Amino acid sequence: MSTKKYSVGVDLGGTNIKIGIVSEDGKIIKKDSLSSKADEGPEKVIQQIKKAIKQISNKSKVKVIGIGIGTPGIVSSKKGTVENPPNFPGWDKVPLKQIIKKEFQKDVFIENDANAAAIGELMYGAGKNKENFIMITLGTGVGGGIILDRKIYRGELGAAGEIGHITIDHNGPKCNCGSRGCIEAYAGNRYIISRISKDISNHPNSLLCKMVSSEGKELSPKLIYEAACNKDDYAIGIITDVGKYLGYGIASAVNLLDVTNIIIGGGVAGFGRILFDSFEKTLIERVMKPFKSRINVKPARLKNDAGIKGAASLVFYKS
Amino acid sequence: MSTKKYSVGVDLGGTNIKIGIVSEDGKIIKKDSLSSKADEGPEKVIQQIKKAIKQISNKSKVKVIGIGIGTPGIVSSKKGTVENPPNFPGWDKVPLKQIIKKEFQKDVFIENDANAAAIGELMYGAGKNKENFIMITLGTGVGGGIILDRKIYRGELGAAGEIGHITIDHNGPKCNCGSRGCIEAYAGNRYIISRISKDISNHPNSLLCKMVSSEGKELSPKLIYEAACNKDDYAIGIITDVGKYLGYGIASAVNLLDVTNIIIGGGVAGFGRILFDSFEKTLIERVMKPFKSRINVKPARLKNDAGIKGAASLVFYKS
The missing domain is CATH 3.30.420.40 (ATPase, nucleotide binding domain)
Structure with a gap:
């Protein structure tokens, strides 16, 4: 079996949650997409995120060392909170990191989606050097x-x-x-x-x-x-x-x-x-x-899957 | 005798060199001004800086631990160079730190004048806290x-x-x-x-x-x-x-x-x-x-002598 490390990358958008399992060297080995149901408020969105993580984890046997989430809005990476993401009604401030960590008992890293894209390019893309x-x-x-x-x-x-x-x-x-x-x-x-x-x-x-x-x-x-x-x-x-x-x-x-x-x-x-x-x-x-x-x-070098790879890279960037 | 530490602050301007001996807590105990003679090129300006430092050192008995210089232009604080200061003809790139250090055998710190002003406010002024x-x-x-x-x-x-x-x-x-x-x-x-x-x-x-x-x-x-x-x-x-x-x-x-x-x-x-x-x-x-x-x-809290204090603060900021 491979000794490579893997993480789950969650790219939270106003319409869809894009999700993937990504290897340490930036390759997506599995991906999926789910409606984010943003209109139904934060609890529904959180349910959808959990569902997406469970679904993709069930489809793959690799050992995942952590979960990275890229999200719109103002993110405190330290506190793990997401504030007022545009196009997400009813959010105010949500302790997303803590919620996901509790559910999956894994390290969770969250970051503003534009920052996650930058970290993705830093780790795997045009910013590598x-x-x-x-x-x-x-x-x-x-x-x-x-x-x-x-x-x-x-x-x-x-x-x-x-x-x-x-x-x-x-x-x-x-x-x-x-x-x-x-x-x-x-x-x-x-x-x-x-x-x-x-x-x-x-x-x-x-x-x-x-x-x-x-x-x-x-x-x-x-x-x-x-x-x-x-x-x-x-x-x-x-x-x-x-x-x-x-x-x-x-x-x-x-x-x-x-x-x-x-x-x-x-x-x-x-x-x-x-x-x-x-x-x-x-x-x-x-x-x-x-x-x-x-x-x-x-x-940028990460194209279509930039959101997933950027989010997944947070796990390797931090650890 | 006082155990306070002192530094020399040099505020290099297109018209004048303002200079002062400043205590660790930001008080000017002696100050002076000299024409910078910028029109006569870098060698003349350097001569004037040296002259100003000698003059003020001779007028005071306190022990000076270093010299700080705030100057226009692009400054590499590490390399100690000053590049193309506006209104200083003929400069290109001058290794000012090295020249002054060699002359006075003291620690010398140079910084762009706007940065020196910011450091001055950080150490003694509105940026203290x-x-x-x-x-x-x-x-x-x-x-x-x-x-x-x-x-x-x-x-x-x-x-x-x-x-x-x-x-x-x-x-x-x-x-x-x-x-x-x-x-x-x-x-x-x-x-x-x-x-x-x-x-x-x-x-x-x-x-x-x-x-x-x-x-x-x-x-x-x-x-x-x-x-x-x-x-x-x-x-x-x-x-x-x-x-x-x-x-x-x-x-x-x-x-x-x-x-x-x-x-x-x-x-x-x-x-x-x-x-x-x-x-x-x-x-x-x-x-x-x-x-x-x-x-x-x-x-800002440092008013008229902001340039001198900002330059002098470089010595304490760094050391």
Whole structure:
């Protein structure tokens, strides 16, 4: 029998719980998905998490040394609490670590999902050989994690790394967080789609507009990327702008932190080369002189299963 | 004879070298000032530093245990080098620590001046009882220092903490650093003065305009403050705006770092209550929800001699 160590990684999302058994060297040997039933409140969600862990444990015979959970919201890794995750009604503050630990009698580690993604990249991905990096997760929102000296930087109460809420225009569009002109209000999935929805009729000849209006396709980051790959100037312009906006905001983070390695993951990172080129060019233009030559932008290496692997990595990262 | 320990603090500026002998508990027992002769190049400046240290040492009989130097530019505290300080022609990279150490055979500590100011507040000032804080120095430019777990945060190459170069408007006015819309381009002394110079004729009935045009006084932060204290709405508006701009930018830093104690020092901080109130209100409005109740803004406690005390504190901070 193998002497490898394994952990369970739980990626808690507003819609689904994704779960996997992951080896110490970052390979998923089993995975599963379950509805998170967030609408039914914290007790139901906790039930679902327990169910998912039991199901996957029953399907595999390897010995699991611990459970890692990546979750939205403000997480105190020490205390093991999860506070007000967005899109999870009724949560307030839940002692999730303690609850899961009691049920399974195993070591449990919990972390904010964006931080878990950063730790995953540190352990198995594009951050493997880096002392310091800023991890950006482009999805519905824009998440972030800061790695300093190969440790996650948590701040005073565990809420650090809110890359998405760096302002790039104090007069800019309203952001969900209550402020204006945050990176997220430009580069978050839902903001991109909502902006284009209003603007697309001004570009009736663009391929993207045709795909949406004539072919009836749903506007999505993927569709924008498809149009851009087919040389649609309008779509290329949209992606280029997202890269610029990101660059303006991350320049502030680089100037503040003196950290010049940037790793970008998440769905919107699928915008590929157009996004990365525009981002990197803008970032180099905007950071202070001593940082320019050191800027190093890389795509995240953990792709679809980043959430599971990131969560699972918490067990090995900590132990 | 006293058993107190003493250090020499050297505050290197573009115009003057300010120097003092400072006791372990932060009291200046002797001070002096000398032209820095920055225009004559690094060798001359180094000569002046040596001269200043010799002069003040000859005037005092206390035993000095080390020398601390606060300097503009990018400083590697470990290597002891100073790189390209603005307004110091011909510097490139100078091994200042080694040169001074060799001359005086004492421990020498060098630090970027904004970082030295933060360490000074940590040791003797408004940061004495704080684990974490962001220090902002409002002067010709806008400097910053980040204290995490009672240590200065230096970043990869010692250039961290560039608070002044957080962007608040990516389309904003050109900043000296090459970017646009940095905090410094709104709240730096020279930018405030240059903006008002262009705008003041549009406010001919303001007290500030009268002070400048009829009374022939020179436009300065001090004059703006004087007009504001005399209830000049135009001057009050200027100071309120500076507070707002600072708030927009520091909100990004708070969201990123999860550090909620802010200490403000430097000349422009002399704008007093109007500035602080506007800054704090804006900051609380703009940071993410979990930070709002924890925001704590304080004026720096080391005033005129902050530079000397900050530099001197490096010796006790390190030893």
